[in-house]
Every structure is written in C-alpha cells, then in structure tokens.
Amino acid sequence: MLRGPTVRDIRGSSDAGKKYGYSQFCALFTDYLRTHDLVAVLRHEPGRAMLVDWAGDTMDVVDTITGEVVRAILFVAVLPYSGLMFCRAYADMKSPAWLDAHVQAFAFFGGVTQIVVPDNPTTSTHQTHKGDAERIVNARYQQLADHYQTAIVPARVKKPRDKAAAENAVNVVNKRVIGYLEDDVFTTLGELNAAIEERVREINHDIRRADDTTRWERFDSEERELLAPLPDAGFEDVEWKELKAARNYHVTADTQRYSVPFALAGKLLRVRLTSSRVTVFDGHESICEHPRLTGRKGQYSTLPDHVPPQHRDIDELWSRRWFTDRARSVGPATVTVIEQILDSQAIEAQGYLSCQNILDGLGKNNRERLEAACQELVNRSAHPTYSTLKRSMAAIDSDAKKPRPMVPAASTRKRVSTVVFRDTMPDVYVRDASHYARDEEVK
Structure with missing residues (x-):
C-alpha cells in the first residue's frame, strides 16, 4: 500500500493526471525510493x-x-x-x-x-x-x-x-x-x-x-x-516497604524471607531494601540487617538470635545430636542402638535414614516395645538394623498376646495340722506330716 506522502508527490508532479500501467508505476515508484528512502550514517562521538x-x-x-x-x-x-x-x-x-x-x-x-x-x-x-x-x-x-x-x-x-x-x-x-x-x-x-x-x-x-x-x-x-570519572561513593537503589512479620518471625520482601526478633512476630515493620542489604526498622529504630537474597524464590535468611528457644534445635535436623536426643526420649538401649548404627557407617550421614526409619517407623507408637527390642539386641551384641528390630518387636508382641496358664484359686478349706512337742527338742515346735499332705475334705 502506498503511503500518503508518496501519493501526493506523484499527484503533484508535472505528469499529474496521467494514467499509468502497473509495470510503469512500479518502475516510477522504485525510482522514487532510490532517491528518497535513504539512510544516514550515524557518526558517534567517543565517550558521549x-x-x-x-x-x-x-x-x-x-x-x-x-x-x-x-x-x-x-x-x-x-x-x-x-x-x-x-x-x-x-x-x-x-x-x-x-x-x-x-x-x-x-x-x-x-x-x-x-x-x-x-x-x-x-x-x-x-x-x-x-x-x-x-x-x-x-x-x-x-x-x-x-x-x-x-x-x-x-x-x-x-x-x-x-x-x-x-x-x-x-x-x-x-x-x-x-x-x-x-x-x-x-x-x-x-x-x-x-x-x-x-x-x-x-x-x-x-x-x-x-x-x-x-x-x-x-x-x-x-x-x-x-569518559567522566566514577563517583567516589557507590550508588545504591533504596526502596522502602511496610511489611508484617509472620508467625514464623520472618518478613517477606520480593519473594525472599528475612528474620526479625521472634518477639516482633505479627507486628508491622518498616523495611529498607537496597541492591545489597535489607534493613528492618521498628519505628525509627534499626532492628536487624541481612544480605539481600537473589536467585531462587522463597529463600530464608535467619539470624540465630531471632529464633525462640523452643525452635533452636530445628536447624540440627538430621544430625547425630538430633537422632540421639530423640532416641533418649525412648530409652538408654535405643540410644545405644542409634549410636551403633551411626558408628557403623563409613560416612555417618549414610546412617541417618536407618535411624529415621527406626525412630519414626518402629517407635512412633511403640516406644516401650522398641526399647525392649533394642535392649535384647544389646544383650545379644547383635548388629542393629531396622529388620532385626522389627522382628524382635513382633516376637515381643506375640509373647505378650499368648494366653497365660490358669493359677488355681487359693483353697478356702482349713488345713488341719498337728503340732507335736518333742521331748528331745523342748524349744522347737514341729508340724506333723498331715500339714504337708494334700488338702482333704473336712468332714
């Protein structure tokens, strides 16, 4: 489609009013472009x-x-x-x-x-x-x-x-x-x-x-x-936000999470964000500062002092201390078994899954039975595994369900016995044979 200025230029020429065939028009149009659709060479100044x-x-x-x-x-x-x-x-x-x-x-x-x-x-x-x-x-x-x-x-x-x-x-x-x-x-x-x-x-x-x-x-x-010299001080883009600290005592800024003192959970805080730092304010008081997180969304920056005491062992999940502490709540034999499993591995972490399976899979609702099974393995100096403990617990459970022999009730019949005084042993009372005989009906 012809643009407006081109049509006007053709109409305003000395040949205005003449009719053209398609091929002649294309030739004239190409000739027009050759002299009008030109490109200037941009000359750049150095440093500009x-x-x-x-x-x-x-x-x-x-x-x-x-x-x-x-x-x-x-x-x-x-x-x-x-x-x-x-x-x-x-x-x-x-x-x-x-x-x-x-x-x-x-x-x-x-x-x-x-x-x-x-x-x-x-x-x-x-x-x-x-x-x-x-x-x-x-x-x-x-x-x-x-x-x-x-x-x-x-x-x-x-x-x-x-x-x-x-x-x-x-x-x-x-x-x-x-x-x-x-x-x-x-x-x-x-x-x-x-x-x-x-x-x-x-x-x-x-x-x-x-x-x-x-x-x-x-x-x-x-x-x-x-080029002009760089300024002495570096530039930092500053952005301010008002963010509420969540129940997990972190504020979320641009999909990343930064901790605050746990006492401030639920409070509205002012947060200053630069390209490199995140600073949290309670009113006009600076509370804490974190390096700004980049890359994968949902990362956490948590300062140890911000964590409440009851949560401070969470960072030690899947560690020797974490497993032995859990085993200690079951019993001393369980602690011994967990330590044996960890010590038996060339790389300690290779035993973590076995410990997790034993404590969660076997001991979750059967702590007493797990402790008894662990004690049995310790007594036999057997190598502890999930399977051996599971079999031992099953045996203990089976024994517990076996019917026990009936014990006859104590007889209410009176036992007749005779005490004989012997002259040869004046200071001793001796029961006669009838005392040790089977009970007989008293007629």
Whole structure:
C-alpha cells in the first residue's frame, strides 16, 4: 500500500493526471525510493553515549534443590563509538535489576558517558497520561542518573535506527553468547555470569572488525580518557516497604524471607531494601540487617538470635545430636542402638535414614516395645538394623498376646495340722506330716 506522502508527490508532479500501467508505476515508484528512502550514517562521538537494552533471548538456570528452571534475562550495554560491550544476566527485568545493571556497566567501562540511551521499558520511562505521547524518566532511574552526573535520553518509540548499535550488540550477544552457551547447564546466576564474562571478553578483545581493530583496542586508544570519572561513593537503589512479620518471625520482601526478633512476630515493620542489604526498622529504630537474597524464590535468611528457644534445635535436623536426643526420649538401649548404627557407617550421614526409619517407623507408637527390642539386641551384641528390630518387636508382641496358664484359686478349706512337742527338742515346735499332705475334705 502506498503511503500518503508518496501519493501526493506523484499527484503533484508535472505528469499529474496521467494514467499509468502497473509495470510503469512500479518502475516510477522504485525510482522514487532510490532517491528518497535513504539512510544516514550515524557518526558517534567517543565517550558521549552508552546504549542499553535487554536481549530478547533468555538463558536457563536450573535450581539444584527443586529442579526448577529459572529464565535469566541478559542486560546489554554498548559504547557505540568503540563498540565495547558489557553483558550480565538477571533473574528478572524489574527496577532493582535494571539499576544494578547500569551500576555494573559503568564499573566495567571504568567511567561514565555523557548520556545513557535506553529503549522504553517501564523501568526507565513512563507516560504522564494514558495515550499521551509524552514520556518522562522514572524517579528511581533519574536518581541513578543524578548520582553519576549523566543524562537519560530515551530512544524514540518505534525508531530502531536511533539505537542501531544497541540492536547490533543484542544480535552479537544472541549469537556469540547465548548461542555458544545454550547447551551448558548452569545452577546459579553466578556461574552463568562467569561464563558470560568470558565470552564477552573474547568478543571485546579477540574479534577483529573491518578496520582490523578490536573493540578493546579502539576503546583503550580513543575513548577511555573521554569518559567522566566514577563517583567516589557507590550508588545504591533504596526502596522502602511496610511489611508484617509472620508467625514464623520472618518478613517477606520480593519473594525472599528475612528474620526479625521472634518477639516482633505479627507486628508491622518498616523495611529498607537496597541492591545489597535489607534493613528492618521498628519505628525509627534499626532492628536487624541481612544480605539481600537473589536467585531462587522463597529463600530464608535467619539470624540465630531471632529464633525462640523452643525452635533452636530445628536447624540440627538430621544430625547425630538430633537422632540421639530423640532416641533418649525412648530409652538408654535405643540410644545405644542409634549410636551403633551411626558408628557403623563409613560416612555417618549414610546412617541417618536407618535411624529415621527406626525412630519414626518402629517407635512412633511403640516406644516401650522398641526399647525392649533394642535392649535384647544389646544383650545379644547383635548388629542393629531396622529388620532385626522389627522382628524382635513382633516376637515381643506375640509373647505378650499368648494366653497365660490358669493359677488355681487359693483353697478356702482349713488345713488341719498337728503340732507335736518333742521331748528331745523342748524349744522347737514341729508340724506333723498331715500339714504337708494334700488338702482333704473336712468332714
């Protein structure tokens, strides 16, 4: 379909009013494009701009605990004059990741450009009113720009040629970083970023372009000195939230959990979040501070002092002390058996499952019988296993259910006995034989 300006140009020509055949019209239209659809060569000044964007493709990070696959998004920054590139993976494209990526990029380049040219993600700009063409820089993004003494100049919407260097850098990352590493398995963002760093180093230092220079050589010789110095103090994005401490004495911030003193459970607290720290306040008083957790969702940062006394042994689950303490509640023979099982393993932890099976499977509702079975094995110096204890408990149970022989009731009949006084032993009373005979009916 012809665009409006093209139709007007044809109508306004000296041949206006003439009718054209299809082939002639296409020839005229092609001739028009040859002289009007031209592309200007953008000439970049050294040290002036840093172009930033998110790569379209993602990479996988596999959680070793849950097996969950997390999609990592790659941030790309490029200095268009030299072509020097920076790349780093993040778990999401939210504001903390976006701002941290800029901090890391400035540190990588060793200086600050005059302007930063982002695309228009919601983390960089937003519309003043829905449907309005005017866009303004987000407050937190502007704070970063003020800290580094640079300006945010977003690219025009739907004008990819304004940021052609960024588009090219993203394509390079897709092919030479993501494509190269896509068959590797990464279990943490740290592992992934280490691999990305090595690939980007090769792109910057080893690959020569049409002018027979590498990106690093051109940056080092012509652009490095034109960057503004980094500020003395590092930038930290600060976000405040009001969060209620749960019954497990943790507050949840961005899907991660941080402990507070257990006495504050159920209370509304103020939480300050930076890219590296999480600080909890009760009113204006700082209560505690944690390193900020990243990566897998639902992680816990728990300080020992925050745990109530009745919960402090929970961290020792599946340990020698935990199993022997549980066995002690059954009895001393059970403690001996549990210790024998743990001592018999080349690696102590290999006996944990057997201990768990014995204490939970056999002793949950049969503590007395388990203790008796353990005592029997200890007496016989037998090697304790789940099976031998189970058989021993079954035998004890079987014996307990056997009918016992009847004991006749004591006779109510009186026994007749005679005491005979013997002259030879004047001080001794001797019962006669009738006392030891069977009872006879008294007639």
